[in-house]
Amino acid sequence: MKRTFLAVLLGGILSAGAAFADPTVIRVGYPGVGVDNQPYGYGDTASLAHVGKYLEDAFKDNPDVKVQWTFFRGAGPELNEALAAHQLDFAAGLGDLPSIVGRSRGLKTKFLLPASEHGSLYLAVSPKSNINTIDDLKGHKVAQFRGTNLQIASDAVLEAHSLTEKDVKFVSLTTADGLAALTSGNVDASFGGSEYLDLQKRGIVKIIYASKTDAPIFGTNSAFFVTEEFEQAHPDLTQKVVTAFVKAAAWGSTEANRQQVFEAWAKSGVPVESFAEDLQGLSLARENTALIDDFIKARYADKAAKAKQYGLIKKEIDLNSWFEPKYLEAALKELKLENFWPTYDANGKKLTDGAVESQKQAAAQ
């Protein structure tokens, strides 16, 4: 009798313990690290969400849910490997080319919302170099982080100047190694992002090409993705995560926060002035918009077509079933941000105005 009672008690305690199950861990991956391998990103709303702890705040009343960020030094390609090995639930700020490559290889993800658009591509050379235009690149050694969204953008730029990857000797180097290789003269030129602006300021490199003065196809993009596995298992958590990302994007698009946005990005080690220069005369909302409009859809269609053309992917991808706007729309409704951002058509022409712009104008007055 006593033994049975103890057994029942023990069973009860154990099963009660089981009710306090292991917390659900939301594993978020970011493709990139800061200068000196710091776990911080820059240039997109994903890094703003990380620094501002938007995800952790969304779940602070929920002790069963934990958020875990991982920063990948190998950027998009390494993040894809983690996705394939089922080690991540969300990819925050994954670049356009790696996400397209991943999808063509059968990675099951859903496109939730963009993390950055019109990202800058710069071509940097040594100040004494005799390379002055893209055409001069022929036959030279150029550093480039292969497999990232820089590759597809650079290939498009080369194509516009009637060059292909075979005309240039590309060396695949991470962001940090590419900087080092250019400054030590081991490569003749380097394609990269806003991290080169500081070097130009210090006279170490000369930037001879900037994509922001060129057509939108030459800009880089990135977005937020969720694995189909996680989405089907936890649609409620997915919604909360998307809402948190949209909040971060809204904060990051408000002009009044411009300085703080740059400072948040500067945690990666890239100086504030670089971002100021990169986005000079351009609105934050243009870069940090969270809308899935015709423009971003057209950009991804472009990039996918070019990726097939350059032989970077073997199979065409199905774009339409990739975009999953329902979480975004629910988040916009919840946060009352339906008309916050302007929408653009496929060519970048504005279709509708956004409330965020009138804020800017109000601030300017």
Place this chain on the structure above:
Amino acid sequence: MARIPPQLLTQSLQSSAALAADQHAALLLGGYHPTPTGDALMQETITEAGVVRARIPALDNLAAKDHQQPSAVYRLAIFVVTRLGPGLILPLVLLAVWQLSATYGWLPDQILPAPALVLDVLQERISDGSLWDDTSISLLRVLRGFTLGAGIGLALGGALAASPRLHDYLNPLFLAVSQVPILGWVPLLILVIGIDEGLKNSLVALSVFIPVTLGTFQGIRDVPFAYREVGQVLTFSRLQSLTTIILPAAVPAIFTGLREGLSNGWQTLVAVELLASTEGLGFQMAYGRQLFQLELVIAAMLVIGLIGFLFDFLLGRIETHLQRWQVAA
């Protein structure tokens, strides 16, 4: 005593019969007149010259057949099955496990592509010539580095063995340098030499030089004193002593060093091409990884492994050829 294969048995009987005949002939010359032994099995005939030829009729047919060697194809097949066969079992098992993994999805197919996919990509790269391009570039690099490293290694190893004083001066530094992993030199060498061919040549040469020096030094040092004494007794000059006694005796150790050197050199080249290159097999591996086409990585690995195996096999044959003067105990 080893088991004698049948065809050798007849041959040896034949030759011992011939030997017996020769011995008879020798005795004849010394004035001995043989008489047939009258053995039922063996027929002896004494020719006019007095030479005895012995035959064993029962084995005649076999002997006649033996003059036709088994066909080359048959001999190659026997060689493959008996010598290479055991070594092929494990790779075939691994291949089976790989195929099972692909069929049942034990590992995601983006991480471990199916064997059929790897075969496809190999065929593609062979047919458009890109595999040969990359392989030839890598091979040239390793041969250049190997020649440089082995040349210096042989010379230095010989010098260290010849001069104990030089050995005392250089050995500690040499040991220290040989402990540093080759890839540890990369950041320093990139600053000094850049990422061009010079980097690959020097790193491959360095990785080859260390085992070759050690092998040569030990090989020459370990030549038994008895052998050197023979040279002294026969009043060989230094050069004669070197080429006739010391080098042949040191061949096993020198070749061990050369084989390890070539293997190291090949591995180092692939590693350097992974880090800083614009073409080559290692570059293909890195490229495949960046573009999430891991079948490119595996295809490159297969080619690299095969070439490494061929290098070792080739050096092994050269060593055997150089040691043909050795009488097996």
